[in-house]
Amino acid sequence: MMKQHELEQLAAPEQLSAALDLYQDQLRRLHHMHHDPRESVRELTYKGHHIRIVTSYRIELDGKPVTGHFLVNNAGQVHYHAIPNQEFPSAVDVIKRIVDLSEALGGADEGSPQHPSHQHGE
Amino acid sequence: MAITRRNILFNPVDRDKFGRGVNLLKQDFSAGVTTQTLGFAGTPIPVSAYDQFVIWHYVAMNTLTPDSPTNVTGRNSAHRGPIFLPWHRFMLLLFEQHLRRVLNDPEFGLPYWDWATDGDLPPTQQTHSALWTQDGIGGNGAPVTTGPFAFNPDPHAHSFRVFFFENLTTGQLTYTAQGRGLVRQLGDGVSNLPPTLAVSDTLATEHDYDAGSWDAQSLAFRNRVEGWRTGTPESPPGLHNRIHVWVGGDMAPGTSPNDPVFYLNHCNEDRIWEGWMAQHGRTYVPTESAADAPEGHRLKDTIISLVTTATTTPQDMLDVTNLYTYDVLPTA
Numbered sequence: 438m439m440k441q442h443e444l445e446q447l448a449a450p451e452q453l454s455a456a457l458d459l460y461q462d463q464l465r466r467l468h469h470m471h472h473d474p475r476e477s478v479r480e481l482t483y484k485g486h487h488i489r490i491v492t493s494y495r496i497e498l499d500g501k502p503v504t505g506h507f508l509v510n511n512a513g514q515v516h517y518h519a520i521p522n523q524e525f526p527s528a529v530d531v532i533k534r535i536v537d538l539s540e541a542l543g544g545a546d547e548g549s550p551q552h553p554s555h556q557h558g559e
Numbered sequence: 560m561a562i563t564r565r566n567i568l569f570n571p572v573d574r575d576k577f578g579r580g581v582n583l584l585k586q587d588f589s590a591g592v593t594t595q596t597l598g599f600a601g602t603p604i605p606v607s608a609y610d611q612f613v614i615w616h617y618v619a620m621n622t623l624t625p626d627s628p629t630n631v632t633g634r635n636s637a638h639r640g641p642i643f644l645p646w647h648r649f650m651l652l653l654f655e656q657h658l659r660r661v662l663n664d665p666e667f668g669l670p671y672w673d674w675a676t677d678g679d680l681p682p683t684q685q686t687h688s689a690l691w692t693q694d695g696i697g698g699n700g701a702p703v704t705t706g707p708f709a710f711n712p713d714p715h716a717h718s719f720r721v722f723f724f725e726n727l728t729t730g731q732l733t734y735t736a737q738g739r740g741l742v743r744q745l746g747d748g749v750s751n752l753p754p755t756l757a758v759s760d761t762l763a764t765e766h767d768y769d770a771g772s773w774d775a776q777s778l779a780f781r782n783r784v785e786g787w788r789t790g791t792p793e794s795p796p797g798l799h800n801r802i803h804v805w806v807g808g809d810m811a812p813g814t815s816p817n818d819p820v821f822y823l824n825h826c827n828e829d830r831i832w833e834g835w836m837a838q839h840g841r842t843y844v845p846t847e848s849a850a851d852a853p854e855g856h857r858l859k860d861t862i863i864s865l866v867t868t869a870t871t872t873p874q875d876m877l878d879v880t881n882l883y884t885y886d887v888l889p890t891a
Binding site: 438444463502541 | 590614656796799809815867
């Protein structure tokens with residue numbers, strides 16, 4: 438059982454930078470997890486027959502590619518990583534939700550967005 | 560001695576400390592972390608202790624377990640699987656301790672938002688809860704302009720700002736050097752919050768912590784609380800997920816800890832979990848020996864954090880009553 442004094446040590450300010458030093462592999466995921474379109478591969482067996490369904494999407498919104506990861510689960514629902522608390526009946530519904538959210542989030546953007554570099558190597 | 564976590568709507572002292580602590584943590588750059596540390600190009604921008612929690616959550620959300628194209632469940636290292644509740648308990652413990660540090664208040668307890676009480680109101684009244692007022696945690700808006708997290712365009716004002724957020728069309732973590740205001744769209748994504756019945760029914764009917772496929776299809780307690788399944792006539796999202804969707808704005812992407820209400824929401828889910836364990840015992844599945852149990856979600860699997868070098872396990876998170884308790888636990 439964790440003790441209070443142990444918890445205090447875990448939340449010391451120096452732990453914040455030490456964690457990033459220690460978990461460089463996880464931190465690299467910040468910059469490498471969305472570069473390739475992801476396929477969903479559903480596999481199941483029905484009456485002795487093996488079924489394999491590979492799904493990938495190529496979607497544009499106002500002419501610009503939507504490159505976040507889409508998944509189709511075995512129930513046929515679409516899950517989109519960038520809107521993680523919902524499942525959708527179709528990719529069209531995902532894009533509609535992106536539009537609804539972007540109207541508000543884009544309007545609040547006061548700065549110039551910066552994008553990831555590759556300073557951490559591979 | 561264990562501290563007590565209390566309902567934010569009935570405890571204005573805890574509420575005000577929460578708001579002050581969050582803003583202090585937003586201004587806490589004592590660790591020396593910058594965007595360069597995170598691997599971003601350009602002029603290094605300091606990263607606050609608060610924002611490091613946002614980044615941790617985003618990375619966990621995007622770490623699939625297992626990381627394979629055949630993982631069509633979307634299960635990741637913190638969500639859509641059994642780890643959901645212990646992972647967030649660890650996060651809340653660390654966040655709460657950081658708030659104590661910046662508040663210099665060792666007795667501070669993270670408050671919870673009992674959203675089901677608001678969910679019992681007619682939908683049109685739910686957005687008018689005391690939580691969303693100037694004296695609460697501010698209201699709706701793009702940006703939010705009331706309460707402790709209101710946006711002030713004056714760059715010298717040190718008002719609450721969002722710096723790191725998930726780009727909705729690319730899924731990439733993005734930042735703005737100047738920051739922007741917090742965004743909420745209360746009631747836009749779904750019209751109502753979960754009612755008390757949704758919580759009590761979950762506690763009454765779900766006797767197993769998790770089950771079967773260990774994912775968003777599971778029929779068990781964890782998945783009801785996370786909100787992929789509902790036992791009530793209302794279709795998903797349920798409980799936890801429904802709060803994210805109902806608040807909208809910055810609560811929608813994987814960078815949802817940008818909105819401090821994230822912590823009030825998860826504290827309530829943690830309270831519901833504690834209520835479930837009071838009824839069913841401090842049990843957790845899957846164990847290491849369970850068939851098809853996903854790595855990263857088993858009882859003794861390691862939970863890592865991007866805010867501390869120490870690790871924990873679901874087993875370690877089952878009983879933390881020496882650290883905190885709740886004023887009231889929900890019942891069936």
